[in-house]
Amino acid sequence: MTKYAPLFLLLATQTLSSLAQDGAPAALKKDLDQYASQRLQEKLYVHTDKEFYLAGEICWFKLYVVDAGSHHPLDLSKIAYLEWLDKNNKPVMQTKISLTGGHGHGSLFLPLTIRSGNYKLRAYTSWMKNYGEDWFFEKAITVVNTHKSAETPVVATPIKYDVTFFPEGGNLVENISSKVAFRISDQYGRGIECTGIVTEDDQDTVVRFRPLRFGIGNFTLTPRPGHRYRSTIRLADGTAISNLLPSAYKEGMVMTVSEDGNDHFRVNVQSTTPGSLIYLIAHTRRTVRSSQSAILKEGKAGFLIDKNTLGDGISHLTIFDGEKHPICERLVFKHPSRQLHMNLHTDKDSYATRQKISLQINTSGSNKQPLQTDCSLSVFRVDSLQTAPAADIAGYLYLMSDLKGRIESPGYYLHHPEDKTAIDNLMISHGWRRFRWEEVFHHTSPGFRYPLEYNGAIITGSVVDSRTGKPADNIQAYLSVPGTRTQFATTYSGGNGQVKFELKDFYGSQEIIVQTNPTEDSMYRVDIDNPFLERYTDGLLSPFTLSPNYTALLTDKNLTAQVVNKYNGPRLKQLHFPAADTNTFYYKADYTYLLDDYTRFTTMEEVLREYVILMLVEKRKSHFHLPLYDISNTISFDSDPLILLDGVPIFDIDKLMTLDPLKIRRLDMVHRRYFLGTASFEGIMNWITYKGDLGGYTLDPHATVVDYEGLQLEREFYSPSYGEGQAPESHLPDFRNVLYWSPEVPVNPQGKGELTFYTSDIPGKYIAVVEGLATDGSAGSSLISFEVK
Secondary structure: OOOOHHHHHHHHHHHHHHHHHHHHHHHHHHHHHHHHHOOOOEEEEEEEOOOEEEOOOEEEEEEEEEEOOOOOEOOOOOEEEEEEEOOOOOEEEEEEEEOEOOEEEEEEEOOOOOOOEEEEEEEEEOHHHHHOHHHOEEEEEEEEOOOOOOOOOOOOOOOOEEEEEEEOOOOEEOOOOEEEEEEEEEOOOOEOOEEEEEEEOOOEEEEEEOOOEOOEEEEEEOOOOOOOEEEEEEEOOOOEEEEEOOOEEOOOEEEEEEEEOOOEEEEEEEEOOOOOEEEEEEEEOOEEEEEEEEEOEOOEEEEEEEHHHOOOEEEEEEEEOOOOOEEEEEEEEEOOOOOOEEEEEEOOOEEOOOOEEEEEEEEEOOOOOEOOEEEEEEEEEOOOOOOOOOOOHHHHHHOHHHOOOOOOOHHHHHHOOOOHHHHHHHHHHOOOOOOOHHHHHHOOOOOOOOOOOOOOEEEEEEEEEOOOOOEOOOOEEEEEEOOOOOEEEEEEOOHHHEEEEEEOOOEOEEEEEEEEOOOOOOOEEEEEOOOOOOOOOOOOOOOOOOOHHHHHHHHHHHHHHHHHHHHHHHHHOOEEOOOOOOOOOOOOOOEEEEHHHOOOOOOHHHHHHHHOOOEOOEEEOOEEEOOEEEOOOOEEOOOOOEEEEOOEEOOOHHHHOOOOHHHEEEEEEEEEEEEEOOEEEEEEEEEEEOOOOHHHOOOOOOOEEEEEEOEOOEEOOOOOOOOOOOOHHHHOOOOOOEEEEEEEEOOOOOOEEEEEEEOOOOOEEEEEEEEEEEOOOOEEEEEEEEEEO
16 A cells, blocks of 8 residues: 555545536536526617707617627517716706517607707616616717707816726736737726837836727737836827836746637746646626636646637626636627627618608528518608717627727617727726626625516615604505506515516606505605616716808708607697506406496495495494405405595595595496505505596595606607608608618518608618617618608
8 A cells, every 4th residue: 555655645636636627617617507597687879860950850779688698689678778877977858669579669848948069879778777887778879959058167178088908817927928908088987099108117118009999909918027117108198108017927927819820719828836737717798608627737728719609799708716716807708609790771862852662671591591670760861960879789798888988989889890909909808807806706685675567667665764764664555647547556665675667558647645654654655756767877978069061051950850749749748658558457356336326425435335235334432434345255344444445545434434426437346355565455445537627535644646757658759741642741851861760670570671751851871770689689780771852
C-alpha cells in the first residue's frame, strides 16, 4: 500500500479534478436556470406612426409585448402604461392601454398647450416595474407648437464631455496585455470625434488612439508594475481632456474574445495564478447556451464557443474561478439568424392626389417560407423635419433593449454586419447585466412589489390609521366605481397596510370610491398609489433647436394641421368603448326586480316587504337588518348581505331605508354565499339607480374619492375614400400628411396581405413603414417610398 500510495493519490486528484470540471459548470447552469425560471421578464416595443408632430396632431401607436428571453409574443400582462416625459422627466401625457394576445394599440391627441421640444416616450407594464426603469421602452419624439414658443433657457447649456474606459473582461492586470475600449460622448450620449494618447507616468506616450464610430474605439495596453497611465484626448476645437485610466491589479485575470473563423468565438484567459480551475458560462438573455471548464496551464487557458449554440443578439460570457466567483465578463453579439423578412410593394411609383394606392405585404422566415405575422403599418409624408424612423423593432429587441444607456445609430450595427470591430467596441463599452450573480447563488425567493395584471387593472394603495398615520394590517377595504355598471372589489390589507383591487375592463376616466367599513373601522382611510412609476432613467434628451430655415416648412405644416382639425377634427375626437365584458362581478343574479314593473311605493321598507321575496325585513335593537334566504342550503343566513348602491357598499342599513325608491331602477339579489377574493358574503343585494349617481346617498366622510384614469377609449383612424360614389364630403380639402395607419395589418397564414387607401391633396414624397413580430419571436420591418404629384 505504501508503494502504490503516490499513484493512488495522483489518480484520486485527477478524478476529483474531473468531477469538479464536469460538475461545477452544470451547477452554475442549474443555478441560473432556476433563477430565470422564478423571474419572468417582459420586453415592450412601441411603433409610432411617425416621430415628429405638431401640437394639435394625433400620435398613433402599436405596442408589442414579448418574453424577454425568447422574444415570443407574451400574453400575460393585460395593461400597458405609456407616458410622454419632458426634458425634466415631468409627465405631460399619460395613458393606459389594453393588451390582448401580447399586443395593443391606442392614440394620443397632442394638446395645444404642449411646448415645442424633444420628449421621451416610455412604455412599460406593471410587472416590468419590478425590474426597474432601465427595462422600460424609451424613444425620443419631437414636437413643434407653432402657436406657443419653446422654453428658451436663460443661459445656453454648456457641453459636458464624458470619457470612460472599459478594460475587456473588467480589469487591467500588471504585465498582461489587455484590450481597452473607450467611449467619449457629450451629456446627451452623442459620440464625439477626437484623437488621444496614453502616457506612462505623464511622460512617455505608449498608445495613440481615435474613435472608430460614434465616439467609440479601442486600443491595447500592457500595464507595467508601479506605473500609472493617463489619457489625453484632444477635440476638434483644440480642447484637451485628461483622465487617469483604471488602475491595474497586481494579481488577477484577463479575458480576450476574438472571432475564430465565421462560426466560433475564441475566449483566451490569462491569469497571474497558474494551475487554477476556471469555468466559462455563456448565456443569451439568461438562457445558458454553453458551460465549459479548463485548468490554467502556465497561467493560460482557452475556450472555443460555437456561434450556433448562442441565441440571436447579445450573449454574456462570464469567467468564474474555482470557488464560483465571477471574475471576468464580456458581451458578444451574434447577428440574428432567425429573421422575419418583410417586403412592401405598391402598384405604382407615383400617384396623383386623391388616387387609390394598393399596397401588398409579404412576410417570410429565414427559410423563405411564408410566416404569419402581427404587423402595424404607417404611411406618411417625409421632409427635412419629418424623417424615416431611426430604429425598428428588430434593432430594439436584439440590441437596444439589452444594453444600458443611449445607443447612437442602432440601425447601423444591425444593418452592417461586416463592421465587426464597431459592434465589438459597442459590446465592450456597454457591458450590462440585468441581474447580479450573487442573487443567483444565494437562491433567494424573489419578492415582487408590483403585481402582474393578468386579468385587468390592479389598483394598489395602503390602509392608514388616521390617528397615528401608520399603515394598518388586516383591515378590509372596499373599492367601487359608482355607476349603472356595477364595478366593485374588496380585499384585506397585508404587510405595511398594502391593498390591491382588481378591476376587469375598467375604461375611461371615472371616479372611484375607496373606504373601510365605518361601523367597524371608522378610524382608517385608504390612500391610492400612482400607477405610473415615478423613477426615471438618467439619460438626457438632446437639446431642442429649430433653425429659421424651417419657417416656411412649418408654416405649411401648421396650415395643413389646421385644415385637418377643421374638417376631420370632430370625427377624430370621437372615442368609443371597445367590446368588453360588461357583466357585474357576480355575473348573474338569482332574482332581478325592475321596480317599474311593480307598484311604486314611496319608502324602501314597503318595497322590500311587498314584493322582494326570500328575505326578512327585521329590526334588532332598533336597527334594520335584511338577512337573505340561502337557496343552496335552504336555510336563512344569520347576517346581513353585501348591500350595494350603484356599486358602493352600504354598511348602515338604516341609511338605506331612508333613500327615495323612485330614484332606483333595478334590484339584483344573489341568494347564496358569495366569495370574492379572500372575503365572503351571505348573499348580495345590489340597488341600481337610473342615473348611477347614488340617488342622494351621502358617503362616509372617511371614504376616499379619487378621479382615476382607466384604460384608454378607442379612436378610429380616418382614411377617406375617393372611389365611385364619392362621399358627400369629398369636395372638402384633404390635407392629411399621414395617409394611413393600421395597428393590425391583416396577413394571412400564407404571409400575404393587401391594403388600399387614397392619397390626399398634399404632394410630396411619402414612405410606408411596416413593423412586425412573428409567432416564433422573429422581428422585422420594411420601408418603401413613392411620390404624390
